[in-house]
Amino acid sequence: MTTLLLKKKAIRKSGAAPIYVQVAEILDAEIKLHDDSTLSLPSEGELSREFGVSRVTVRQALKQLEARGVIYSAHGRGYFKKLSRMRGLSGFHSFTSEVRKLGGEPGSIIVDYADARKLPGDFRKHLQAGGDDNNDFICLRRMRTIDGNAIAVETVYLPKSLYPSASRDQFDDASLYAQMTETWGIVPAWTDALFEPTAATSEEAGLLGIEKGAPVLVVWRATVTDTDQVVEYVKSIYKGDGFMLSVSRYRL
Amino acid sequence: MTTLLLKKKAIRKSGAAPIYVQVAEILDAEIKLHDDSTLSLPSEGELSREFGVSRVTVRQALKQLEARGVIYSAHGRGYFKKLSRMRGLSGFHSFTSEVRKLGGEPGSIIVDYADARKLPGDFRKHLQAGGDDNNDFICLRRMRTIDGNAIAVETVYLPKSLYPSASRDQFDDASLYAQMTETWGIVPAWTDALFEPTAATSEEAGLLGIEKGAPVLVVWRATVTDTDQVVEYVKSIYKGDGFMLSVSRYRL
DNA sequence: GAGTGGTCTAGACCACTCG
DNA sequence: GAGTGGTCTAGACCACTCC
Numbered sequence: 001m002t003t004l005l006l007k008k009k010a011i012r013k014s015g016a017a018p019i020y021v022q023v024a025e026i027l028d029a030e031i032k033l034h035d036d037s038t039l040s041l042p043s044e045g046e047l048s049r050e051f052g053v054s055r056v057t058v059r060q061a062l063k064q065l066e067a068r069g070v071i072y073s074a075h076g077r078g079y080f081k082k083l084s085r086m087r088g089l090s091g092f093h094s095f096t097s098e099v100r101k102l103g104g105e106p107g108s109i110i111v112d113y114a115d116a117r118k119l120p121g122d123f124r125k126h127l128q129a130g131g132d133d134n135n136d137f138i139c140l141r142r143m144r145t146i147d148g149n150a151i152a153v154e155t156v157y158l159p160k161s162l163y164p165s166a167s168r169d170q171f172d173d174a175s176l177y178a179q180m181t182e183t184w185g186i187v188p189a190w191t192d193a194l195f196e197p198t199a200a201t202s203e204e205a206g207l208l209g210i211e212k213g214a215p216v217l218v219v220w221r222a223t224v225t226d227t228d229q230v231v232e233y234v235k236s237i238y239k240g241d242g243f244m245l246s247v248s249r250y251r252l
Numbered sequence: 253m254t255t256l257l258l259k260k261k262a263i264r265k266s267g268a269a270p271i272y273v274q275v276a277e278i279l280d281a282e283i284k285l286h287d288d289s290t291l292s293l294p295s296e297g298e299l300s301r302e303f304g305v306s307r308v309t310v311r312q313a314l315k316q317l318e319a320r321g322v323i324y325s326a327h328g329r330g331y332f333k334k335l336s337r338m339r340g341l342s343g344f345h346s347f348t349s350e351v352r353k354l355g356g357e358p359g360s361i362i363v364d365y366a367d368a369r370k371l372p373g374d375f376r377k378h379l380q381a382g383g384d385d386n387n388d389f390i391c392l393r394r395m396r397t398i399d400g401n402a403i404a405v406e407t408v409y410l411p412k413s414l415y416p417s418a419s420r421d422q423f424d425d426a427s428l429y430a431q432m433t434e435t436w437g438i439v440p441a442w443t444d445a446l447f448e449p450t451a452a453t454s455e456e457a458g459l460l461g462i463e464k465g466a467p468v469l470v471v472w473r474a475t476v477t478d479t480d481q482v483v484e485y486v487k488s489i490y491k492g493d494g495f496m497l498s499v500s501r502y503r504l
Numbered sequence: 505g506a507g508t509g510g511t512c513t514a515g516a517c518c519a520c521t522c523g
Numbered sequence: 524g525a526g527t528g529g530t531c532t533a534g535a536c537c538a539c540t541c542c
Contacts, residue, residue, distance in 0.1 A: 018511060043527060054513050059528090067319065067503070069442070072480055076520035076527050082480070092502060126496075190321075193499040197449050197469035197492035215467035215492070217449035223504070228324060228334075240449030240467070244378075247445040247499055250344060251319070252475070270530060295508060306532045311509090328508050328539035 001038045004030055006050050019053050023061035028070055031081055039081035041071065069249040091152075091219055091236060091245045092191055096175035099146055107145035111153070111207075113168040114139050119157055123233050126194050126220040136160040137233075140171055143207060151243055153207050157233040162186060176232075186231050194220040200237075208239050215240035253290045256282055258302050271305050275313035280322055283333055291333035293323065321501040343404075343471055343488060343497045344443055348427040351398055359397035363405070363459075365420040366391045371409055375485050378446050378472040388412040392423055395459060403495055405459050409485040414438060428484075438483050446472040452489075460491045467492035 011022050048055040062079060065071045072082050089098050099106035116139040137157040144152040163184055180186040196218040205212040221234040263274050300307040317323045324334045341350050351358035368389045389409040396404040415436055432438040448470040457464040473486040
């Protein structure tokens with residue numbers, strides 16, 4: 001059991017982000033550097049003194065990390081690094097970075113890029129999107145590959161109002177999530193998903209290089225910010241038999 | 253827009269549960285009574301006065317409800333009831349109560365009940381369970397039905413040490429989750445899941461009343477408490493084509 | 505400007521773990 | 524008993540919304 005050493009990074013008191021966010025980010029970054037599975041954090045009191053902030057504020061940072069699943073607390077013992085049980089693609093985060101983390105080479109091929117006035121009926125039905133929602137969408141359709149093998153077809157509807165002056169080449173090979181935050185300052189916070197096991201249609205089979213009727217997983221998703229603004233509607237079709245999607249640390 | 257009225261339920265100051273938990277539960281219960289989709293809550297200050305507790309404590313309760321997805325906060329405006337976008341079975345909470353909420357009649361048939369010394373290999377492989385984990389399990393296999401129609405087969409491994417003197421008839425028709433908390437005081441907090449779209453084997457097909465090779469969804473799950481104790485390992489096989497599983501409010 | 509949530513503080517007491 | 528996290532308080536100031 002090793003203990004996290006603090007680099008005494010400065011907290012900007014009257015700066016941009018709230019103090020507890022700064023503290024959380026510093027700790028998060030340092031924790032991730034340790035491969036060590038048995039890592040303990042300094043106590044609340046110690047952190048409070050080190051950073052020169054109140055214990056309540058330190059606690060707020062720690063609770064945020066706990067909610068994210070980065071650490072856990074043990075009454076009377078301390079805070080410890082949490083190890084994640086699952087591996088595999090979640091389909092919820094950045095495809096690009098998830099695949100890289102698993103040691104594969106992610107690929108993305110734009111199959112279609114167009115404007116759309118309305119969300120298709122099946123999207124509205126499954127994702128309970130109101131018709132009076134944001135009108136005008138960008139519709140992006142991409143093939144997803146790992147090491148050159150097709151594993152999914154993804155159709156994304158982006159409310160146009162949130163993505164000013166977006167163009168096709170911006171989505172070429174990059175991660176959509178990275179784009180969202182870097183270019184447009186949109187931070188995805190929650191997602192709602194619907195999983196439907198079904199048989200591949202001939203079109204899907206063609207794209208994924210499988211036989212018609214082979215098992216696939218259709219995932220419908222709506223992603224929202226902390227203020228409940230929908231940033232994307234997604235329909236993904238994943239190849240079955242051997243491929244797995246993971247949902248880790250789902251709060252019950 | 254209606255506002256939540258308070259019934260001035262008494263808070264037991266030095267009683268069992270922490271005050272913020274009591275406040276959260278009172279509010280949660282009252283919120284759920286309102287079908288009203290546009291429901292606003294009393295302000296933090298008002299709740300603080302009503303309940304006779306500090307604003308920080310009220311806030312802790314509200315934040316807990318926000319994390320659960322029951323309400324959301326709007327800076328400078330107040331707290332509001334959150335409407336859930338998704339419908340459908342999540343497979344993560346109580347099957348019994350979820351189906352009832354959807355207006356169906358849930359059924360459960362025990363197919364098998366036995367002791368097991370070890371977790372099967374495929375469970376260990378998919379759920380990354382260490383071999384030196386809790387040994388000795390109860391293995392429970394149940395058919396899940398809605399209005400008499402089979403929709404899933406579920407195999408659960410329960411670490412025996414956590415469920416003293418458990419017997420087959422306890423699981424007969426009841427919700428396992430309700431049992432966990434009521435009988436053994438076990439509170440599930442997080443779950444990790446793996447989704448695998450695949451084709452039904454002949455055994456699965458027989459149980460679910462579908463054809464061999466028809467699409468099904470295999471879900472592997474490990475459920476843990478807040479202190480990271482595994483309370484169950486589950487393998488569920490869901491019938492495909494038309495049936496959907498939902499994962500709502502997943503924190504990204 | 506009044507009211508709301510967002511953040512922060514200093515200090516207190518309790519419950520749990522470990523030596 | 525010393526150290527840890529868990530809960531709670533009273534009071535303060537800021538940022539945002541709405542009138």
